[in-house]
Amino acid sequence: MTQEALKNKAKTFPDAPGIYVFYNAKKELVYVGKATSLRSRVGSYFTGPKTRRPIEQMMQTVTKIAYKETDSVLEAIIAEANWIKKYQPAYNVLGKDNKSWNYLVITNDDYPRLEAFRFHQFQLLSKTQQKQFSHVFGPFPGLNTKQALRLLRRLFTISTCKPEAKRPCLYRQMKQCLGVCTGDISAAAYKRDVIMPLITLLKGGKKRLLGNIKKRMAGAAKKEQFEEAARLRNQLHALERIHDMALLNKSFVQDDMGEHAHELRVEGYDISNLGNTGKVGSMVVSVGGEQAKSQYRKFKIKTVEGQSDVDCIEEVLLRRFRHPEWQYPAVVMVDGGLPQVNRAKKVLTYLRIAIPVVGIAKGAERKKNEFVLGSKNPSFVAWVASHKKELIALRDEAHRFAIAYQRSTRQLKK
Numbered sequence: 001m002t003q004e005a006l007k008n009k010a011k012t013f014p015d016a017p018g019i020y021v022f023y024n025a026k027k028e029l030v031y032v033g034k035a036t037s038l039r040s041r042v043g044s045y046f047t048g049p050k051t052r053r054p055i056e057q058m059m060q061t062v063t064k065i066a067y068k069e070t071d072s073v074l075e076a077i078i079a080e081a082n083w084i085k086k087y088q089p090a091y092n093v094l095g096k097d098n099k100s101w102n103y104l105v106i107t108n109d110d111y112p113r114l115e116a117f118r119f120h121q122f123q124l125l126s127k128t129q130q131k132q133f134s135h136v137f138g139p140f141p142g143l144n145t146k147q148a149l150r151l152l153r154r155l156f157t158i159s160t161c162k163p164e165a166k167r168p169c170l171y172r173q174m175k176q177c178l179g180v181c182t183g184d185i186s187a188a189a190y191k192r193d194v195i196m197p198l199i200t201l202l203k204g205g206k207k208r209l210l211g212n213i214k215k216r217m218a219g220a221a222k223k224e225q226f227e228e229a230a231r232l233r234n235q236l237h238a239l240e241r242i243h244d245m246a247l248l249n250k251s252f253v254q255d256d257m258g259e260h261a262h263e264l265r266v267e268g269y270d271i272s273n274l275g276n277t278g279k280v281g282s283m284v285v286s287v288g289g290e291q292a293k294s295q296y297r298k299f300k301i302k303t304v305e306g307q308s309d310v311d312c313i314e315e316v317l318l319r320r321f322r323h324p325e326w327q328y329p330a331v332v333m334v335d336g337g338l339p340q341v342n343r344a345k346k347v348l349t350y351l352r353i354a355i356p357v358v359g360i361a362k363g364a365e366r367k368k369n370e371f372v373l374g375s376k377n378p379s380f381v382a383w384v385a386s387h388k389k390e391l392i393a394l395r396d397e398a399h400r401f402a403i404a405y406q407r408s409t410r411q412l413k414k
Contacts, residue, residue, distance in 0.1 A: 010045075014069055015039045025061070031058060046059075071206070081137065081141075103122050105117060105135065114149060114198065116145035150351070156198045156201075158198065159178065264287070264330045266332075269332070270399045282299070283298075309336060313336070341373075357375070358384055
């Protein structure tokens, strides 16, 4: 296939996550990559200035391209790693900066832990030291390992506490730990119910994993173990709808600001309170400038005493991003100025989520619209400048939705 024919074929690829593969004239696999949008990523190889970088030189030898769509970025990352490990494509092994490569490992402990190692750290381990791991997965090029660990721990209820602790860990109190710290789950059951499903996913067996969870869920319900059945049901739903764009170290927002800006998802937040009680928060969603009301969320503030919008924003964002099954936004917009923006950035930094924040400060009678940007990324700055009307409308919608919820909680008439 000619370069022009390959370029045209790339335009037919889906706007979805997955892996793409390049072959040369000898039908040899020379490169495999992952993408949040297959169409956009593969198309980028055929545009822009030509350089002497290895990847551009490789493109001159490519005669065939193909792809495999996945349900999530996580699965694309796993598939890429498995293909690299199995086929050792020349330009993955030789043409990439392996300083950005990472491994995920499972330890040999009674209650195994999930840990991450950078490529160079792993290479320094002796064979004896490497035997402390029961499984090694990777390499994962460009993976945001902190975000990956956070997501996987939530999806599989992986414990980070120590066995036989004096008191339940925070996650146990939040029902996000199966009881390693309290002795409520045995080592054998933990390996069977937590670690083995994790291994199945990391080996690329999501379809098999979902089938196994459905069987276990039905079995638990039949035995009237309703709490376990509910946990498995929630896990099943989360795995079926993994929203994990922030797993890539390169922020996906920069890609979305370009060709796919018309599909950009923005979440807007506002806080409403009457006095020291009855505080609520709202989350509204815009996709490509259109309201997505089915994805709106309401929050009754539970932990903040007195009047503090920034503390309320913190609580709302922490609670919102504890839901990996809810699709992550490309941009977070908060109703407020620098204090609200800084608090939102602090929460996202704590959660290791790379999403830019913009605030819109209002004056008396909501007549002032001062934009406060939490990122100086040129693509983000330019996007905000050209979407101010959309953001103001989203701010006003967040305010309306918060007021409506506030009134409903107090049973006040509009």
